[in-house]
Amino acid sequence: MKAFMDDQFLLSNDTSVKLYEQFAKPMPIIDYHCHLDPQAIYEDKTFANLTEVWLYGDHYKWRAMRANGVEEHFVTGGEGVSDYDRFVAYAKTVPMLVGNPLYHWSHLELRRLFGIDEMINENNAPIIWEKANERLQQEGFSPRGLIRSSNVRVVCTTDDPADSLQYHLKLKKEQNLGFQVRPTFRPDKALEINRATFYPWLMRLEESCGFEVNQYSLLLKALRDRVQFFHVADCLLSDHALDKVMYAEATMEQATEIYAKALRGEVVTVEEEAIYKTYTLTYLASLYVEFGWTMQLHIKAHRNNNTAMFNKLGADTGFDSINDGPLAEPLVKLLDGIEKGSGLPRTILYSLNAADNEVLATIMGSFQGGGIPGKIQLGSAWWFNDTIDGMQAQLKSLANMGVLGRFVGMLTDSRSFLSYPRHEYFRRVLCNLLGDWVESGQLPEDMELLQTVIEGICYRNAEEYFHFGSEQ
Incomplete structure (x- = not known):
């Protein structure tokens, strides 16, 4: 009987142990999606x-x-x-x-x-x-000490377009920080035209931009200005929570009228919401191409299920779940529409519903190209899927349907400075899977090949894919 969480934890054979100890364990961490507070990092609070x-x-x-x-x-x-x-x-x-x-x-x-x-x-x-x-x-x-001791090279926080990024800009000026802290552009509130947060958020955006956004063309200008501002602050990723993927053929004229309708306080129909979201997201994707960013799409969360507790505690307090419903058709149409326009940026597709793994893995195969290795990614097992079974399922789906060796690997998606051992957890699962394949004869015992694949998934692929570079 193995001891609880010994050195061979989650590693079922000698090959898996060797792969983890020699190749995975020493690699630094790139945490390219999290919800850490940049102010806490800057102030290095105790x-x-x-x-x-x-x-x-x-x-x-x-x-x-x-x-x-x-x-x-x-x-x-x-x-x-x-x-x-x-x-x-x-x-x-x-x-x-x-x-x-x-x-x-x-x-x-x-x-x-x-x-x-x-x-x-x-x-x-x-x-x-x-x-x-x-x-x-x-x-x-402290936050900085925990990041350094965990061998983290890059931290990408999650930031609203209206944010000042004051702490990111201060951190950027520090000479010997030892790691990068980069913002991520998260414009969900710009897309959610039917939510109560929409109009108050527009007021915040106007304060950040210094001009009114009382026309749709001015909203697009403001979003472009904020993308450019984020880029100066070393942002290289965007992120979107597409709890429900919507698509409709859309024109600037239609989106303009729908935006004006919302500002007048009139009800925006579901069909109009789809038009507005399609045009706005397609425009944003064109900016991501222009600035060389990666676009992340987090799909199928069912949020704030318990109204009484939402009213008491607010969002992100533990009352969300996995969503279902149509995905393949609207997502294909959305990606195809973007591709026909500006072309797709590098894109990572996550679904909170593990039943979508193969759907996403095959959809992304339809949009690869441009000489970019793994241009469209099947995102790591996310949130409720961040389990041994969920990670194995995601890795196997990607291996079966795509190119596992180009996977950009794990992220914490966490608000805690103590979450970095989750990368170890993932790396052990990865090495055990590959070790099993070697032991069963499904992979050759080619240590040079296995080193390339494991070090790539743990660190090097993300470094190259996001253009982070090895030094700050």
Whole structure:
């Protein structure tokens, strides 16, 4: 029997161990999609205790705690509830999470970042709390220290077009930071014309641009100005949450009238919303081509399911799920429409519904080209798919339908500075899969080939694909 999370954790044979230890483990990390706070990185804030760095804002853990019967004031905080109380509530939850990646991630984070080997449970909660809090006061446990100690070379945050990027610009000026912090352009609010956030967001955009956006042509000008501003701040990626992929034949004249209708406070129909979104996203894609950016499409999240809790806590608090519904036809039409216009930028397709893996893997094969290796990517197993089974399924779908050796690899998609062991988790799954193929005779024991593939997926492919370069 193997010991829990020993050196061979998730590695089932000697070849897998060799691949991980020699090729995957030493590679730096490029975290090209996350939700870290650039202000916290710039100010290099100190964390008061383990709960602050581990549980604040982590809706993965919050969701698990609720399912374990933890009352809400111990989950998200409430009057009279201490951070220690919240930590103990999570420590009680962890033993019930057998089979859930949180069980592994939580132990990995304590072991790799804090050197704490105790099993997480109610009995060990006091000693874990004491050890972790002692280490948090030591040098190297600030955001910058955690990024450096995790061997991270690039961090790409998620930023609204109206954001000032003041902390990115300050970080860019630092000479010896040791890693890059780049913004990612996330213009969801520009597309969601039917949401209550649309008009207030336009006011923010006007403040950022310095002119009114009372016409659709001015909105497009403002978006272009913000893309150019983000580019100066070293942005090389955009990101879109397409919870439902929409497509309609669209003209500038139609989009202009629909935008004016929305500004008048009139109801925009679903058909009009599709026209507006198609034209606007197609325009944005043309900017991404012009500036040499990568476009990410995150598809099929069903968000804010619990209205009462959304009204109480807001978005991204653990009340989302996987969506279903049509994908292939509207996505193909959208990509084809963009390709017929400006041409597609480098594009990464993610679906929160794992049933879409083969659909995406075959769709992307229809739009490869331009001499760019892996121009269209099947995105890594995302959110609810960020599990052993989900990662294996994504890797196998890409291998079966595409070119696995050009995959740009893992990301954390996290709000926590403790999430980097997830890259280790992924790398172990990857090496175990390839090791199994070698052991079963499906791959040759060609270490030069395997090194190229593994180092590429873990680091080098992303470095080349996004044009990050090896130095800041």
